[in-house]
Amino acid sequence: xxxxxxxxxxxxxxxxxxxxxxxxxxxxxxxxxxxxxxxxxxxxxxxxxxxxxxxxxxxxxxxxxxxxxxxxxxxxxxxxxxxxxxxxxxxxxxxxxxxxxxxxxxxxxxxxxxxxxxxxxxxxxxxxxxxxxxxxxxxxxxxxxxxxxxxxxxxxxxxxxxxxxxxxxxxxxxxxxxxxxxxxxxxxxxxxxxxxxxxxxxxxxxxxxxxxxxxxxxxxxxxxxxxxxxxxxxxxxxxxxxxxxxxxxxxxxxxxxxxxxxxxxxxxxxxxxxxxxxxxxxxxxxxxxxxxxxxxxxxxxxxxxxxxxxxxxxxxxxxxxxxxxxxxxxxxxxxxxxxxxxxxxxxxxxxxxxxxxxxxxxxxxxxxxxxxxxxxxxxxxxxxxxxxxxxxxxxxxxxxxxxxxxxxxxxxxxxxxxxxxxxxxxxxxxxxx
Numbered sequence: 001x002x003x004x005x006x007x008x009x010x011x012x013x014x015x016x017x018x019x020x021x022x023x024x025x026x027x028x029x030x031x032x033x034x035x036x037x038x039x040x041x042x043x044x045x046x047x048x049x050x051x052x053x054x055x056x057x058x059x060x061x062x063x064x065x066x067x068x069x070x071x072x073x074x075x076x077x078x079x080x081x082x083x084x085x086x087x088x089x090x091x092x093x094x095x096x097x098x099x100x101x102x103x104x105x106x107x108x109x110x111x112x113x114x115x116x117x118x119x120x121x122x123x124x125x126x127x128x129x130x131x132x133x134x135x136x137x138x139x140x141x142x143x144x145x146x147x148x149x150x151x152x153x154x155x156x157x158x159x160x161x162x163x164x165x166x167x168x169x170x171x172x173x174x175x176x177x178x179x180x181x182x183x184x185x186x187x188x189x190x191x192x193x194x195x196x197x198x199x200x201x202x203x204x205x206x207x208x209x210x211x212x213x214x215x216x217x218x219x220x221x222x223x224x225x226x227x228x229x230x231x232x233x234x235x236x237x238x239x240x241x242x243x244x245x246x247x248x249x250x251x252x253x254x255x256x257x258x259x260x261x262x263x264x265x266x267x268x269x270x271x272x273x274x275x276x277x278x279x280x281x282x283x284x285x286x287x288x289x290x291x292x293x294x295x296x297x298x299x300x301x302x303x304x305x306x307x308x309x310x311x312x313x314x315x316x317x318x319x320x321x322x323x324x325x326x327x328x329x330x331x332x333x334x335x336x337x338x339x340x341x342x343x344x345x346x347x348x349x350x351x352x353x354x355x356x357x358x359x360x361x362x363x364x365x366x367x368x369x370x371x372x373x374x375x376x377x378x379x380x381x382x383x384x385x386x387x388x389x390x391x392x393x394x395x396x397x398x399x400x401x402x403x404x405x406x407x408x409x410x411x412x413x414x415x416x417x418x419x420x421x422x423x424x425x426x427x428x429x430x431x432x433x
Contacts, residue, residue, distance in 0.1 A: 279376030
């Protein structure tokens with residue numbers, strides 16, 4: 001989700017700094033539900049937080065929890081659903097107040113910030129090799145930091161290229177598969193229709209799509225010691241690619257000021273020809289812009305010479321000092337097992353992170369009356385063969401993005417040469433790492 005309010009960002013960063021400092025001074029993670037007593041009926045309670053899954057999936061989770069409790073009569077699950085926009089603030093507050101839930105749904109990027117301070121249960125010695133092999137290997141890596149596993153993979157999304165067939169036909173171009181083809185298509189779309197081919201943001205606090213594009217173009221972001229590795233010929237080429245598009249008026253001016261939400265708005269208004277988004281978003285286009293939806297189709301996400309595709313991971317983490325460690329892990333493994341992942345993925349139009357569930361025909365065979373969503377789902381699932389978390393969990397990853405984006409902006413505006421911008425970004429990151 002996008003964070004568009006600067007005051008909220010400032011508050012969250014300040015709160016995160018306070019919590020992490022507090023964790024360091026205490027020498028570890030705070031206790032979850034410290035001093036927890038059994039429920040009135042003598043059962044141990046597992047508090048489980050998800051992100052904005054009510055009311056659409058209330059029935060699914062109520063049934064899931066009932067099944068778990070029936071199989072584990074000494075355990076009781078209390079489910080709390082938290083709005084997307086509130087989760088980071090709430091989990092930080094809960095951690096600092098010793099009231100963190102026993103199992104919480106986060107994403108690896110944010111969870112890793114607390115993993116740096118040993119807040120989560122390390123799973124390498126807790127999860128059997130048999131259980132670990134249930135999950136896609138590349139996806140398992142997303143919840144590791146410094147060689148230690150801090151979370152279980154849950155559901156996945158991966159971008160596809162949703163395109164406006166009318167605009168591309170008018171421009172006389174096919175849907176581009178690579179960034180090189182995208183640059184050519186961008187010029188033709190602009191020349192023939194007056195529209196932009198696409199929008200991607202370089203606002204430092206927003207989407208990591210441009211940062212991911214560097215990896216897809218073959219750029220190594222950091223080396224084994226955490227120092228800048230992008231100040232190379234491939235890194236320079238990636239900087240130059242985006243600078244040239246902007247200076248040639250092949251990107252909307254708002255890429256410097258607006259986030260990914262603006263990309264959606266432009267596409268739904270018919271002002272751009274291509275939208276990089278999840279397959280699940282096609283339903284929103286059908287609701288918000290039915291005329292655009294009728295002209296829309298999808299294909300594999302645009303990538304570089306590496307052929308790499310992005311995937312976004314949602315995971316489950318368990319506080320290190322939970323009072324119900326065995327029950328919490330048992331529940332997290334239950335939520336993310338093959339059968340339950342498959343059922344949830346079908347209901348939510350997302351992808352599962354287990355090998356067996358992803359092999360289900362739902363992700364490989366379109367029904368006879370296939371909708372655009374069905375077709376995009378199959379494209380998304382096929383991409384999982386090449387998909388990985390392109391920007392892995394690392395310390396200060398948001399500051400890495402800021403260093404690169406802010407200097408890329410300066411080069412786009414002609415305030416710095418590409419070489420200077422690249423050097424300054426590297427020096428800025430190295431001063432932090």
